[in-house]
Amino acid sequence: MKNKNINIFRQIIEGFSHAFRIWMREFQLIFSDVGVMILIFAVPLIYPLLYSFIYYPEVVRDLPIAVVDLSHSSDSRQFTRDLDATPDLKVATTSISMEEAISMFKNRKVRGIVQIPKTFSKDIAMKRQTTISAYADMEFFLYYKALMTGASFVSLETGNQLQIKNLMNDGLTERQAQITAEPFKMVDNAMANQAGGFASYGIPAALILIIQQTLIIAIGILAGTARERHIFGTLVPMDRKKMGTFRLVLGKAAAYFTIYALLCIYMLGIIPEWFGYGQSASLVELIALITPFILSSIFMGLTLSVIFKNRESAMMLYLFTSIPLLFLSGIIWPLSNFSTVWLAVREIFPSSNAIFGYIKMNSLGATIFETRKEIMSLWIQTGVYFLTACITYGYQVNFSAHLRRELASHSYREIRKKIGIVG
Secondary structure (H helix, E strand, O other): OOOHHHHHHHHHHHHHHHHHHHHHHHHHHHHHHHHHHHHHHHHHHHHHHHHHHHHHOOOOOEEEEEEOOOOHHHHHHHHHHHHHHHHOOEEEEOOHHHHHHHHHHHHHOOOEEEEEOOOOOHHHHHOOOOOEEEOOOOOOOHHHHHHHHHHHHHHHHHHHHHHHHHHHHOOHHHHHHHHHHOOOOOOOOOOOOOOOHHHHHHHHHHHHHHHHHHHHHHHHHHHHHHHHHHOOOOOOOOOOOOOHHHHHHHHHHHHHHHHHHHHHHHHHHHHHHOOOOOOOOOHHHHHHHHHHHHHHHHHHHHEEEOOOOOHHHHHHHHHHHHHHHHHOOOOOOOOOHHHHHHHHHHOOOOOHHHHHHHHHHOOOOOOOOHHHHHHHHHHHHHHHHHHHHHHHHHHHHHOOOOOOOOHHHHOHHHHHOOOOOOO
């Protein structure tokens, strides 16, 4: 019994030792491949900075617009000054005609047009409704948002002041007129994206997607390189001793997990701190979400790596999946409007639940309990992809062992012909 326990202990020690050697060998492969080094380190380190600087400041301020004042009255001039006073708009010119304003818009001198009608002052004096026309540049959504926000605010505020003035003329006090004109006062409190900025909205999702995509592609590139390097195109080296599948998968996973755990500190901790993105999640909460995300992405990458025959084919995965995965995350189009089919498809990719969970935690202040659905889904994906990685690599290990036995009894040329390698 004692000898049996000693043998089991030795097997465990040997297994850890073998997994550690695979871990170190994977490190060696990573740090000896310039392409993989750029993908794993340069992209995660530079892209978050690049995106953040591009979208800084996060909102469009002082959008240049042309005001076509057909009224030429004191009321219209005051309305124009109010437009210019908003943080969103800057009146670049007061055009004489609509044709002149359109010409300036086409030449990109202005990004929007506001037209004040000829009857503006008369309509106000006669207590009639008047119409302010706003022509927005839909080439860029933030231009449209800035113009409509600024014009709507000035229009509502001007209408409110006119109503107060009319009520005071009817005999009400100023306070009574204010309450009558605005019986419900709405106070806008932004809970998550307080700046209302594009970077705070989009960068967190991009960071998660960068982690997944670079990780899966790096694994795929190294797999393609291994197939190109080995004589028979095998993914697993034909060592004299058969590799343990479990140890092989764990050793490779440990190498990538170590690197990306450190990168996540930079991408999800330091970058939001530098650029003022939402940081409501604690370290424990982030670890609870990101740990299964990295593991599931690694095992998914190992599973997919068997399909790559060369280095270049892995890059095609990035080309065709990045934008669809961003849409599937649920931040561009609400999940409530997804069909059942697409809800099922998004569950295939770890980034879907990781993006949604990260935004809930870091921007909305959700706890681990409130993000349990995303965390549990990521752990389920981790388990499923770990099994698929073991199955696929188990086949590759057996295939390499079979080739090794065949080489012992057949010539090199016969083996290449048998497995379909020409040349």
